[in-house]
Amino acid sequence: MHELSIALKLVDLACEHASSCQEMQVDAVHIAVGALSHIHEPSLLSGFAIAREGTLVSEAELIIRQVPLVLACTDCERDFESSGIQDLRCPVCHGYSTQVRHGNELDLEFLSLRPRQDENISIGSVSNPARI
Amino acid sequence: MQEPRILQVRTQILKKNDELARSMREQFLQAGVFVSNWVSSPGSGKTTLLLETLTHLRNIGQRVAAIVGDLETDNDAQRLAQSGAPVRQIMTHGCCHLEANMVEEQLHNWSLSDFDYLFVENVGNLVCPTSWDLGESLRVALLSVTEGEDKPLKYPGLFNTSDVAVLTKIDLSGPCDFDRDRALENIQRVRPGMPVFELSAKSGEGLDRWFQFLIHQRSATMG
Ligand SMILES: [Zn+2]
Secondary structure, three states, X not given: OHHHHHHHXXXXXXXXXXXXXXXXXXXXXXXXXXXXXXXXXXHHHHHHHHHOOOOOOOOOEEEEEEEOOEEEEOOOOEEEXXXXXXXXXXXXXXXXXXXXXXXXXXXXXXXXXXXOOOOOOOOOOOOOOOOO | OOOOEEEEXXXXXXXXXXXXXXXXXXXXHHHOOEEEEXXXXXXXXXXXXXXXXXXXXXXXXOOEEEEEEEOOOOHHHHHHHOOOOOEEEEEOOOOOXXXXXXXXXXXXXXXXXXXXXXXXXOOOOOOHHHHOOXXXXXXXXXXXXXXXOOHHHHOHHHXXXXXEEEEEOHHHHHHHOOOHHHHHHHHHHHOOOOOEEEOOOOOOOOHHHHHHHHHHHHHHHHO
């Protein structure tokens, strides 16, 4: 599934940012996943567990913030939270003039870091050598 | 224990793919080549329609080329080469979608300005290709009537990331008990306002409208 490819890209990006403060350990990688981003969460979590191996974020947990689908109807001139991704018509006028305001997110939001407890911990390589 | 520190990032996870795709799109537009990315499940009739499309456009003097993504075989590429168009193959070896850099690698030694149209046939998969921009100007979602009218609701992502939907194999609508009205309504539910083409590469029905649409899209895109 594509979740593994996405997890590998995520780990690369997280390591790129974490490498600027290698005296810190990355505890968690926080991402936002929109309802329309077609991500199967369990696959992304297991993909992340594989992708983080041997990297700067090898100890990090993946924390997913779900972003609900929000539509804007240009006819009603209002925003609506949609009931589901199977219907993107306006929930009020049932019109087709809707645009997606939120729901396409697939973003790395922030890393949470703490100082390394053990000074002897060696600093891992920035990127995972095992690429597909 | 010390309090954790927060390092703000706020970046799209697929940023590198998206940036590459954006620059490829600019390159395509400058060269005057109209690029479309065709996405569907395996067995939707994508290769058959693409073969018809390449052949027709060549017959009317258009310069066409194709790039085909396939898991393990080059069967589709061989079929498309029958049109006489240059065809290149991306063997993904199990990867369920194409990414922008895979397409970019195939462009080497091609002079893009030698083409009016470049067709990218994505790997047959309803979910995985949706997240990956390949630099195309038009994304085509194909659905055959044999797959049933509920497919758009089961795979909304295929449709709401695409620009146009094509219902293929309409010559089989009767035998399949295909509920056309429901299918069209389901497409509009998941992608309000989406243009839909109904055709059969076998009987030829609807093909002319499809070819006209591509030609029109190309001139609208190139300005
Ligand atoms: Zn409305």
